[in-house]
Amino acid sequence: MERKRLVVLGAGESGVGAAKLAQKQGFDVFVSDFGAIADRYKTALNELNVSFEENQHTSELILNATEVVKSPGIPATAPMVKALKQKGIPVISEIEFAKRYTQAKTVCITGSNGKSTTTMLTYHILKNAGLNVGLGGNIGQSFAAQVATEDFEWYVLEISSFMLDDMFEFKADVAVLLNITPDHLDRYDYKMDNYAASKMRIVQNQTEKDVFIYCEDDEETQKILKRTNIKARTYPFSIRKKIENGAYLENNTIHINTHLNEELTMSISDLALQGKHNIYNSMASGIVAKVLELRNETIRESMGNFKNIEHRLxxxxxxxxxxxxxxxxxxxxxxxxxxxxxxxxxxxxxxxxxxxxxxxxxxxxxxxxxxxxxxxxxxxxxxxxxxxxxxxxxxxxxxxxxxxxxxxxxxxxxxxxxxxxxxxxxxxxxxxxxxxxxxxxxxxxxx
Structure with missing residues (x-):
């Protein structure tokens, strides 16, 4: 039987990770980057014995693929992506590809702002609580590379709208949508509705067993929710009004209630992350932790001692x-x-x-x-x-x-x-x- 040919477009963190996993799974792998490939990624590909090209896309070596994994940075309008779609060759994201080869559960966090901070904070809480958890997506080490080499039971993934656009079968066990504000509209025909619909793909394939966490105060989220059929259990968060099942702010105290165990309360002055937007980020992470039935003491401690990521406030x-x-x-x-x-x-x-x-x-x-x-x-x-x-x-x-x-x-x-x-x-x-x-x-x- 002939080996399936997997072509990876883009040789950055996600592309090289996808190549690593594809090779482990027995694919015939080829990596193509339209720009120059960084030395450390060239070294990694050479060590894997994966053939690659840089500064060009050679049609004969790409259009014979069974399937293509594309870097999130390459738009759907790129000539090579158009040529692949015309030939009916499936083009997917690294996250979609990697999920096929792991039984691990995923917490997937998206939003126009705050996703790196919320992803890091959520990972920090889960890791401190003793879960066997990995961190990936738009941040840190590639998800595919970790699926190839690690054995985590959970992953916290930061997911951008560009990644979501190339995710089809993928399902988040816990999906978090922080907010939707105008960003990258050049990739969405300058239409806010298109961008919002892209963000909403975070809930695709979810069932009644899954969880969707979102901001009740965000206008664009409210608009798109009216047009979306949500099957998952929902937990909104708000700093403007009381929420029965989710999180809210009252008298400078956060209340988180998922009705799975006792309510968590925490004064905002005890949060490691200060500022209004970080109350939202902390609420979202707190709901994830409560949904996973972690202990209140553990959650409070982690939300109080977290160190924020470099270059973000x-x-x-x-x-x-x-x-x-x-x-x-x-x-x-x-x-x-x-x-x-x-x-x-x-x-x-x-x-x-x-x-x-x-x-x-x-x-x-x-x-x-x-x-x-x-x-x-x-x-x-x-x-x-x-x-x-x-x-x-x-x-x-x-x-x-x-x-x-x-x-x-x-x-x-x-x-x-x-x-x-x-x-x-x-x-x-x-x-x-x-x-x-x-x-x-x-x-x-x-x-």
Missing amino acids: EFVAKISDVTYINDSKATNVNSTWYALESVGTEVVLIMGGVDKGNDYTMLKDLVRSKVKAIVCMGKDNKRIHEAFEDDVDVIVNTFSADEAVQVAYHLAKKGDTVLLSPACASFDLFKNYEDRGNQFKAAVKEL
Whole structure:
């Protein structure tokens, strides 16, 4: 019998992980990347004896596939993806592929904002409670690579809308939808409905035995829920109203009740993650833990001692009574809104970079009430000037992290916060958002 041919498009973390698992499962594997492949991934593919190509897609080597696993970064409009679809060759995501080969249960977390934080917090709670649990998806090590080499009983997966678009048979045992706000609309014909429908794929294939956790306060979620048939048990969370079965906030105390065991209560001042948006993130993780019937003491302890991920509202230093915060992961306007909302002092805001057609309107009120100066860091800051010239007295242009930090240092007074929260991608001056965050931190340490 001829071996099935599996072609992997994109040789990043998910692609190389898929190749590893496919090879273990006896496929004839080929990896193709339209760009250059990073050295560590080339080394990994060579060690696996998997053939690959870079800087091109060779049709003859790809269009003979039985099935194709595509990196989430490649849009459905890419010529090679179109050619595969025309030939009727199935194109799936790494997550879809990996799930076929594991009996492990999954907690899948999606949303426009907060998913990395919520995924990490949920993983932290489950691991501390003694579950045999892995962490993957859009974060950390590839899910497929772990299915090939580990033996976890649970996985907490961060799932982006791009991944969901290529998931068909996959089912989440516990699905979490945090929020739906405009992001990546360029991949969805600039239609909010298309993007929302993509996010809602998180509940596909769920049955009455499964769980769906969502934010009752989120407008777009409410809209799409009216058009979606949900079979799973649902647990909403809200900070505006009392929820019988789920989580709510009352007198600065979170209440979580799943009616499987006793109610969990916790003061928001005891949460490791501060700020309104993090109350939502903590509630979502708390419901997951309660649904899995973990002990209240364990959940409280984990929600109190969690350390947030790097580059997301990360405390860097306090110098001359000015606090420096690195939120380089804020690559869209919404993330910057959350960052500003969580800071309780006057702010010198460092922002800018590659603007994805941003609409800055939603930031105007917060900027007017909290921001004393904006330090732009990017090659073209025209749109930031236009957006905020009436709201802030000082807007300065800078062209490096060093320069931006120096300028911010001189603009900040005692008790202020210098916040790097760019609202833009980083590719004009930096390799990626991590590089931008690291350069910011290094510049702060030099002060």
